Structure formats: structure tokens, C-alpha cells
Amino acid sequence: MSRAASDAPRARSLSTHAPLSRFGVPLFFVLLVTLHLAANAWGAADELFAPIARVMTHPRCLNCHTSTDYPRQGDDRHRHLFLVVRGDDNRGAPGAHCGNCHGGANQSASGVPGAPGWRLAPLDMAWEGTPGVAMDNAGLCRRLLDRQRNGGRDSAALERHMTEEPLVAWAWAPGKDRLQEGRAPPPLSQADFIAAFRAWRAAGAPCPE
Amino acid sequence: MIELIVNGKRQRVDVEPDTPLLWVLREQLGLTGTKFGCGIAACGACTVHFEGQPVRSCSFPVSAAAGKRITTIEGLGAGPGRPHPLQTAWIQVQVPQCGYCQSGMIMAAAALLNETPAPSDEQIGAAMTNICRCGTYARVKTAIHEAAHALQAGNSHQALHSHQSHHPDPVRPSHHAGHAGETGPAPATGATALGVDSGRRANG
Numbered sequence: 001m002s003r004a005a006s007d008a009p010r011a012r013s014l015s016t017h018a019p020l021s022r023f024g025v026p027l028f029f030v031l032l033v034t035l036h037l038a039a040n041a042w043g044a045a046d047e048l049f050a051p052i053a054r055v056m057t058h059p060r061c062l063n064c065h066t067s068t069d070y071p072r073q074g075d076d077r078h079r080h081l082f083l084v085v086r087g088d089d090n091r092g093a094p095g096a097h098c099g100n101c102h103g104g105a106n107q108s109a110s111g112v113p114g115a116p117g118w119r120l121a122p123l124d125m126a127w128e129g130t131p132g133v134a135m136d137n138a139g140l141c142r143r144l145l146d147r148q149r150n151g152g153r154d155s156a157a158l159e160r161h162m163t164e165e166p167l168v169a170w171a172w173a174p175g176k177d178r179l180q181e182g183r184a185p186p187p188l189s190q191a192d193f194i195a196a197f198r199a200w201r202a203a204g205a206p207c208p209e
Numbered sequence: 210m211i212e213l214i215v216n217g218k219r220q221r222v223d224v225e226p227d228t229p230l231l232w233v234l235r236e237q238l239g240l241t242g243t244k245f246g247c248g249i250a251a252c253g254a255c256t257v258h259f260e261g262q263p264v265r266s267c268s269f270p271v272s273a274a275a276g277k278r279i280t281t282i283e284g285l286g287a288g289p290g291r292p293h294p295l296q297t298a299w300i301q302v303q304v305p306q307c308g309y310c311q312s313g314m315i316m317a318a319a320a321l322l323n324e325t326p327a328p329s330d331e332q333i334g335a336a337m338t339n340i341c342r343c344g345t346y347a348r349v350k351t352a353i354h355e356a357a358h359a360l361q362a363g364n365s366h367q368a369l370h371s372h373q374s375h376h377p378d379p380v381r382p383s384h385h386a387g388h389a390g391e392t393g394p395a396p397a398t399g400a401t402a403l404g405v406d407s408g409r410r411a412n413g
Contacts, residue, residue, distance in 0.1 A: 081251065082338035094328075095321030095336025100263050101250040103273055109229050110268030112250045178249040 045206035049141050051188055051196040056127055056144075057134035058186040060171035064119070067126035071098075075184055077132060090120040106175030113183070115170035124149040141207035155205045162197050211275050215240070216284025226272035230264075231255045233271045234281055242282040242312045246340070253339030256313035256320075257281045263320035282312035285319060295319055298355035306343035314339045318353050327357050 055061060063072040069086040070079055087093045092100070102118035121127075127143065129135040135143060144150060144158065153161060162168055172190040174183035188196065200206070213220045215238060222237045234240045234257065243266060246254030250265035257266045258280040259273075286292040292300075295315050305311045314337070321328055321336040328336065333350050341349070 082340075083334070084338060085335045087335075093335035094324035094332065095263065095317060096338050097262065100256075100320075101265050101268065103264075103269060105270075107229075107250075107268040107270065108227065110249045110265075112265075112268040 044203065045141075046137070046208045048196070048200040048203055048206065049137055049208055051193070052200055053137040053140050055171075055186040055188055055193050056140055058171070058184075060174055060183070060186055061168075062127055062134055064167070065121040065125060065127040066131070067123065067128040068131050071120050072132075086120050086123075090122055091118075106173070108176065111176055111178035111180065113170070113175055116166045118167065122151075125151070138208045145205060145207065155201045159197060159201055163194050211271055213271070213274050213279055214277065215279045216281060217278075222271065224271055227270045229267050230257070230259075230269040230271045230274050230279070231266035234266060234279070240281045240283050244309055244312060246310065246313070251340070252310065252313070253317055254310045254313040256316040256339065258316060258320060261320070261323060263317050280316075282316060285315065293319060293356075294359045295322070295352065295356040298352040298359065302348050302352040302355060304345050304348040304352050306345055310339060310341045310343075311345075314341065314345075314349055318349070318356070321353070322357060322360065327361060328353065 056065075059072070059075050059077050063074075063077060066072055068079075070084060071086070072078060073080050084096065084098075085093050087097070092098045098118045098120075101112055103112070103114040104116050105114050106112070107114060125143075127135055127140055129139060134140070145155070147153065150158065169190065172185045174185060176182050186193065210221050210223050211226070213222065213233070215234070220238055222233050224233055224237060231243060231245060234243050235245070243257055244254035245267060246252035248267050250268040253265060255265055255267040256263050258264070258278075259269065260277050261280075286296060293315070295318050299305070299311065299315060304314075317337055317339050321333065325332055325336070330350060333353055337346075337349060337353075
């Protein structure tokens, strides 16, 4: 077979795809830019939400945002002693309410922690994917923003919850335990957490993918 | 100076505001039916009622009780010789062994019956987080059922009324219930552990 004969199909092919090569290159770059922007947005969401998630998944927060019918205790997140249960109103069982032991402030003599309105978060607001295991950041973010499950809070109301709720604030003043050893606060200071939350909200409260 | 209303009687005590209520009851007011057990709100031996709700008095600052109604085991019944139905059931069922935890148990049980007059076994299990080293739990459960039946049958209507109202006149001239015969911090047994002024005594 001559060389001219063998090149003929290739030439036809190039001729057939000429429009694609004319539009394909710009299309490719548009796609590239779009992907790049999307990646940046996802990256920004990751970056913005990560410090918030670090606080939310800390035992001081997660121990009462459980997916179980009982609270947890301690940095090892063991089940609350005495088989304490959630109860219908998230404040314990009749005769054994949270407030029976947990008063309005930490008790230095006994090491019992306390803050106004001590209670579990409702099951709808659980931040555990499976019992004892925190959700990943994407799931946590979606759960936080889900108004069907977050008490109907928009992002402004969420910010108020994070900045004004005494139980949230308690996480940064958790007092000492029965051995007079200080409980660990979340990894960010309260001020840094609030700043991170506001920055995330200002960016439109994006969720990681 | 902090003012409390303990078993219907106004009391003024001069203590540090963060003093646990338990020690005010025991040492300032001499109400030693309420026991010190663990000191960390774990065992429940120190349970008293604060405005009708059970609290662990070892970790309850007296300042939080200022002006509020406190009921101890000594004030649970309707008066001398008129025990609360739970105290009666406790003796009938012979619940206590050493008796140390029992006043706290009864106070916790009384709070449960206030909210849940006919509790199931499961509800009793959820409510009674008190610890008993003698392992009287089964008899505790039986006695709570007995008391619930008695209350529901109206056999102890007057005692129930007194229990639920928690002394409607908070400023009574005298301390009506006394110390039920117990004067010291040593573990009480039988009826004295229950704060019952009665000729009948439980084992021990």
C-alpha cells in the first residue's frame, strides 16, 4: 500500500474534527478554570469549616451531642456513669434529671460540672455518625445547617447559639474533675472559635464535600 | 448569712457560699439522716429535695439553696409516727441492710413517685442511680412498687398530700420531724436510717 493511500483516512478524520479542535481548546480551558474555581471553593470550605469541626468534635461538645439515648463523659468519651439516660426531654429520666447533679455552675468540692440548663442536645442534633464516632466534616456541616434538624436555626441563629448559649460557653470553662484535674477545653480558644465561625458564615457557610 | 427553708422551717446559717448543702444540713442544722458517701455526686447517699427535685447535696452549694425549700429524710413524712408511704414500704419489705445509703434511696424514690406515680421496672431503673454496696436493689424496686400501690390505692392519702405539697406553709414555728433518733454521722440502720420515728425497726 502506498503512503498516500494510508494517510487518506487520517486526513479525513482531521477534516471531520476541525470544528471540535476550533472550539475544543477554549472549552477545555473554560472547564479547567471552572474546575479550578470549584476546587478552590471546596478547598475554602474545607479550610473555613475545619477549625469549627475541631471544636464541635471535641469531647466537651460531642459528649452531649450524642446519637445515643445516654450522654458520655470524659476525654475518652465513656458512657455516663450510673447508666444515666437521655429521657424524653433530653434532661434525664423522671427522678434522675441532669439537674439533679449538674447545677448552674461547676462544683469545685465534688468536681461535678455545671452550667445553666444542663442537658443533652436533641437526637436530631447528634454530631455522631455512629455511636461514639464523630461525623466527618462534610456531614457535620450539613447537619449543622439542616434547619429540619438544627432547631430551625439560620446561620445567624447558629452564630448566636455558638456565642451566647451558656452550655456552649461552658466548654471553655469546664472546671476541674473529681481529682481536681482541669478538664481539657476545645483545641481553639473561644475567641478564635467565634472568629472562625463568623468567617465561615461570612463566606456563605460553605460545606466541605 | 444564708437563709434556707429546711423541712418547712426557716433557718439561717453563717457559712461560706460554696459550702456543700450536705455539710450545712449535717453540721449546722444537725440533720444527720442525710449521708456523706462519695462526695462527688456519684452514690446518691446525700440526696435531698430542692424545691421538690432530688439533688445530690454533696455537690450543691448552699448559696444556690438560699430562700428555697429543702426537704431531707427527716421531713419527708407527715410528722412523727406518720411516715411517708415509701418509708412504710421500706420497713415492710425490709429493704436496708447496713442502711447507710437508704435515706438517699428513699429521697430519690420519693422524687420518682412525684413525677411517675406508677413507675415500671424500667422507669425505676432509670431513676434510681443511687449506689448500694449491700446490693439491696431488688428490694428497693419491690418497695417502690409497694409504695406506689399504696399511694394509688389511697391508703396513705394524707401522707401523699403532705409529701406532694411539701409543707405549704414554709414558715412553721418548730421543726416537726426531729432527727428521727439519729444524732451522729455513723451509719444508721433500720428505721432510723429511714428517718422514721416508729416503734418498728428493720433488720440491723
